[in-house]
Amino acid sequence: MSAASPVTSSSPARLAAVVGPPPAEDMADKIMPPTRPAPSPWWAIRTAIPKRRAACLVGFGLLLPLVAWALLAASGRIDPVFLPGPLQVLGRIADWYRDEDLLGDIGISTMRVVAGWALSAALALPLGLAIGTYRGVQATLEPLTDFIRYMPAVAFVPLVMVWVGIDEGAKIAVIFIGTFFQMVLMVAEDVRRVPMAQIEAAQTMGATRAEIVQLVIVPSAKPALLDTLRVTMGWAWTYLVVAELVAAGSGLGFAILKAQRFLQTDKIFAGILLIGLVGLAIDQGMRWLHRRAFPYLSTRR
Amino acid sequence: MTTFALPKLRVRGLWKTFDASRRGQAAPVALQDIDLDIADNAFVTLVGASGCGKSTLLRTLAGLETPSAGELSCDGRPIAGPGPERAMVFQHYSLYPWLTVAQNIRFSRELGRRREARSSAEVESALGRADALLRLMGLAHVANAFPSELSGGMQQRVAIARALMSRPHVLLMDEPFGALDAQTREVMHDLILHVHRLERTTIVFVTHDVEEAIYLGQRVVLMAPRPGRIDTVYDVPLPARRTQDMKLSAPFLALKGQVLARIRETAGMQTDLDLLARIAHAGDAAAVAE
Numbered sequence: 001m002s003a004a005s006p007v008t009s010s011s012p013a014r015l016a017a018v019v020g021p022p023p024a025e026d027m028a029d030k031i032m033p034p035t036r037p038a039p040s041p042w043w044a045i046r047t048a049i050p051k052r053r054a055a056c057l058v059g060f061g062l063l064l065p066l067v068a069w070a071l072l073a074a075s076g077r078i079d080p081v082f083l084p085g086p087l088q089v090l091g092r093i094a095d096w097y098r099d100e101d102l103l104g105d106i107g108i109s110t111m112r113v114v115a116g117w118a119l120s121a122a123l124a125l126p127l128g129l130a131i132g133t134y135r136g137v138q139a140t141l142e143p144l145t146d147f148i149r150y151m152p153a154v155a156f157v158p159l160v161m162v163w164v165g166i167d168e169g170a171k172i173a174v175i176f177i178g179t180f181f182q183m184v185l186m187v188a189e190d191v192r193r194v195p196m197a198q199i200e201a202a203q204t205m206g207a208t209r210a211e212i213v214q215l216v217i218v219p220s221a222k223p224a225l226l227d228t229l230r231v232t233m234g235w236a237w238t239y240l241v242v243a244e245l246v247a248a249g250s251g252l253g254f255a256i257l258k259a260q261r262f263l264q265t266d267k268i269f270a271g272i273l274l275i276g277l278v279g280l281a282i283d284q285g286m287r288w289l290h291r292r293a294f295p296y297l298s299t300r301r
Numbered sequence: 302m303t304t305f306a307l308p309k310l311r312v313r314g315l316w317k318t319f320d321a322s323r324r325g326q327a328a329p330v331a332l333q334d335i336d337l338d339i340a341d342n343a344f345v346t347l348v349g350a351s352g353c354g355k356s357t358l359l360r361t362l363a364g365l366e367t368p369s370a371g372e373l374s375c376d377g378r379p380i381a382g383p384g385p386e387r388a389m390v391f392q393h394y395s396l397y398p399w400l401t402v403a404q405n406i407r408f409s410r411e412l413g414r415r416r417e418a419r420s421s422a423e424v425e426s427a428l429g430r431a432d433a434l435l436r437l438m439g440l441a442h443v444a445n446a447f448p449s450e451l452s453g454g455m456q457q458r459v460a461i462a463r464a465l466m467s468r469p470h471v472l473l474m475d476e477p478f479g480a481l482d483a484q485t486r487e488v489m490h491d492l493i494l495h496v497h498r499l500e501r502t503t504i505v506f507v508t509h510d511v512e513e514a515i516y517l518g519q520r521v522v523l524m525a526p527r528p529g530r531i532d533t534v535y536d537v538p539l540p541a542r543r544t545q546d547m548k549l550s551a552p553f554l555a556l557k558g559q560v561l562a563r564i565r566e567t568a569g570m571q572t573d574l575d576l577l578a579r580i581a582h583a584g585d586a587a588a589v590a591e
Contacts (some may be wrong), residue, residue, distance in 0.1 A: 197395035201460075204363050205409040205467065206385035215411060219399050296398050296447040 084266035089273065092266040101250070106278060109240055109251040112168070116175025116243070117236040120183050121229055128187025133217060142188065149181035154242050166247035174246065178239035183232045190224035191217060223294045230286040237279045252278075307377055308338035309471060309503045310362060315371035317357055317529075330528035331357045335371070337522070337531065339505060344497050346506045346518030348560065350568035354529025355507045356475055362505060363389045363473050375471060385409065388464035389473040393480055395460055396448040402459050403444040407431050409467040434462040437496065454485035461493070465500060474506045478513070487545060490516055494543055511560050515553060516543055523560060525567035532567055535560065 041047065049057075066086065072078060073085030080088065096102040130137040131145075156177050164170045194217050202216045244253030252271050259267035291298060317332040332354045339345050347355040360366045362373060364383040373380040375387060397405055410427050435441045438458040448456050457477055464472060474493075478486045494517065497504055508514050514521045515537055525532040538552045547553050565574075 195394040197391040197393070198397060200363075200365055200383075201389065201391060201395040201463075202408075202412075203365065203383040204385075204387065204389040204464075204473075205412060206383070207412050211412055215408075216397070220397070222399070294399070296449055 081263060081265055084269055088266045089269045092264075092270045093274070096255075096267070096270060105250055105252050105255055106274065109244070109253060109275075110278060112171045112243060112251065113175060113233075113236045113240055115168075116172040116239075117179055117229075117233055119172065119176050120180040120232065120236075124180055124183035124187050125225070128184045129191050129213070129218070129221075131184065131188035132191025132221075133213060138188070142185070145181050145184050149185065153178035153239060157242065157245055161246055170246045171243040171248065171251075174243035175236050175239045178242070179232050179236050182235065183228065186228040186232070187225060190221045190228055193224060194220040223290065223297060226286065226290050226293065230283060230290070233282060233286065234279060237275055240275065309341040309343070309376065310337070310339040310505070311372075311374045311377075312337040312358075312362070313372045315358070315361065315373060316369045317354070317361060317366065318369045332361070332368075333528040333530045335531055339503060342501050342503055343520065344494075344504045344506070344518055345520050345522060346508060346514035347522045347524060348508055348511055348514040348564075349524035349532070350526050350564055351509065352526040352529070353524035353567075354526070355524050357529065358524070359389075359473050359475055359505060359507045362471075363387055365389075385467045386469055387471045387473060388467065388469035389475065390457070390460050390464050390477045392476045393453075393456075396456055396463075398448050401445050401447055402440055402451070403431060403435065405448065405459055406434055406440075406462045406466055408463060430466060430468075434465055437499070438462045438492070452485075454481050454489060457481065457489065458492070461496065465496070465502070468500075469502060472502045472504045474504065476507055476509070479508070479510075486513070491543075491545070493517065511557055511564070512548065515539075515556055515560070516548060521556075521560065523563055523567075527569070533563060 042049075069083075070086050073080070073083055073088075084092075093102070096105075127141070131141055132138070153174060157174060160170050160173045160177070164173045198216055198220055199212055202212050207215065240251070241253035241256055244251045244257065248254040248257075252275050256268050256271035259265075259271065312335050315332055315335040315337075316330070318328040318330050320328060335358060337358075347358060349355050357366060361368055362375075362380065364380050364387065375384075380387075397408065400408065407427070410431075432441075435444050438461065440455070440458055440462065443451060443455065448459060451459070460477070461472075478489050481489065490513065493504070493506075496502075506514075506517055508517075518537055519541070521535040521537060522531060523533045523535065524530065535556060537556065539547055539550070
C-alpha cells in the first residue's frame with residue numbers, strides 16, 4: 001500500500017476493510033451475484049457459446065442448404081432433370097407412398113443393412129476382442145485384416161453372386177464385406193485402449209485371465225464399442241445401393257438404381273434423402289442408448 | 302514362533318533387464334543385483350531419480366514383472382505372479398468407472414475363488430468390511446457415486462480401500478499421490494499412516510518426493526539409476542507416530558538434505574548443473590561486455 005492511500009488508521013481491521021471486500025454487516029442483505037453479462041465472442045477458440053445462439057446456428061445450418069436448393073430450383077436457370085426442387089421431391093415421395101410400396105422398401109432395406117451389420121458385429125466383436133487382448137492373435141490376424149479392408153467391397157459383387165447366389169444372402173454378404181474388416185480393427189483398437197492400470201489392478205486382486213476379460217476389459221471397452229457399432233452402422237448404409245445391385249426387386253437402393261435407368265432424378269433425390277433420414281434416426285437412437293447405458297460418462301464433476 | 306525372524310518380503314540377487322531396443326545394443330539393466338528384506342508391518346519408502354528402477358522393483362514384488370534373475374518371496378513363499386496377498390495402488394486410471402465407489406471397493410469379492418465358497422456369514426463379513434473401509438476412508442457419503450464424480454484425492458482413497466478389501470498382507474503403492482495437489486497430499490499422508498497403524502499391513506511406497514518418503518517411511522531406500530540399484534538405506538530418526546510439524550524438525554531437515562544431496566550425486570545431474578553454470582556465466586560476461 002502506498003503512502004498516498006487514504007488509510008488513516010493502521011489497525012488490521014481497518015486495513016482489511018480497505019483492501020478486502022466491504023465488511024459483511026453493511027452488505028449482509030444486499031449481497032447479490034454480479035450481473036454483468038459474460039462476453040460471448042464468436043471466434044474465441046474452444047469457448048462455449050450461449051445455448052440459444054447454438055440452437056439458432058443448428059437451425060440455420062440445416063435450413064440454409066434447403067433454402068438455397070429451393071431458390072436454385074425455382075430460379076428456372078437449371079433444368080429440373082438435373083436439379084428437381086424440394087416440393088417436386090416431396091411429391092415424388094408421396095407418390096411412392098401411394099402408388100408403390102414405400103414402407104416396404106424402407107423395411108426391406110433396413111432389414112438388409114441391419115442383418116449385414118449384425119452379422120459383422122457378431123463376428124467382429126469376439127475377434128476384435130481377441131486381437132486387442134492377445135498379441136499372438138494380433139500378430140496372426142491383424143495384417144491380413146488390414147490387407148483385406150483395402151479391397152473394394154463393390155468389386156466383390158460378381159464374386160458374391162457366384163458364391164452366395166442372388167438371394168437375400170447376397171445382399172447381406174455385400175454389406176458384411178463392406179463393414180466387417182473395418183469393424184474388427186476398430187473393435188481391436190477399442191479393446192487396446194482399456195487402461196493397463198485397470199487390468200493390472202484386477203491382476204493384483206487375484207483375478208484370473210477369464211475374469212479380467214469378462215469383468216474388466218469388456219465392461220471398460222463397452223462405451224467405445226457401442227460408438228464403433230454406431231459408426232459402422234453408417235458405413236453399412238452406404239453399401240446398401242451396391243448391395244441392391246444384386247438382382248434386387250425391392251428396397252431403397254433398388255429404387256434409386258431403377259430411377260437412374262429412367263432418369264427420374266426426383267426419385268433419386270427422394271431415395272437418397274430417405275436413406276439419410278433412416279440412417280440419422282438409427283444414429284440418434286444409438287446415441288440415446290449410449291447415454292442411457294453409460295450414465296457414469298455424463299456425470300462429470 | 303519359528304517364523305519370527307523371517308522378513309515379510311525378501312529379495313535376493315534380483316536382476317531385471319529389458320529387451321534391447323535396437324539390435325546390437327546391450328539390454329538396458331533396470332535392476333542390478335538387488336538384495337532387500339522388508340519386515341512384517343514395516344512402512345518402507347523407495348525413492349530415487351527417474352530411471353532408478355524403483356517402480357520396476359515394486360512391480361516385480363507385485364508379480365507384474367518377471368525377474369531376469371534372482372529370488373523374491375513373500376512370507377517365505379516364492380513370488381511367481383500377482384496374488385491377492387500383495388495388493389497394489391496405482392498412480393491413476395485404475396478405478397473402474399462403470400462401477401460405483403462401493404462396487405469398486407467390493408470388486409475383489411466378485412472374483413471366482415471367493416465367489417464360489419460363499420456362506421451367508423462370509424457375505425455378511427464382506428459387507429461389514431466394505432462398510433468399515435468406506436468409513437475409514439471418509440467415503441461413506443459418496444458410496445453410490447461414480448469415480449468420475451469424485452476429486453483426484455477421493456479417487457485415490459477409493460483405490461486404497463479397494464486394495465485393502467481382501468485384507469492383503471502387503472500394500473504396494475506406486476506414486477499413489479503423485480498427481481494430487483500439495484494440500485490433498487498432506488491429508489492423504491496422515492490417512493495412509495492411520496491405515497498402516499490400524500490394518501497392520503506391510504507397506505512399500507514408491508515416490509520421487511523426498512519429503513514424502515521421509516514423512517511416511519520408517520526406512521527410506523534410496524535407489525540410483527544406470528544401472529538401477531539400491532544406493533543407501535536410511536533409518537528415519539523420527540517417532541513412530543508422525544505429525545505434520547515434524548517436517549520442520551532438525552532431524553527431518555537433516556535427513557532430507559542428506560537424501561537430496563545423495564540423489565543429486567547419483568542422478569548424473571552434475572553435467573546439467575555444470576551446463577547451467579556455464580550458460581549463466583556466459584550471460585554475465587555478455588552483460589559486463591555491453
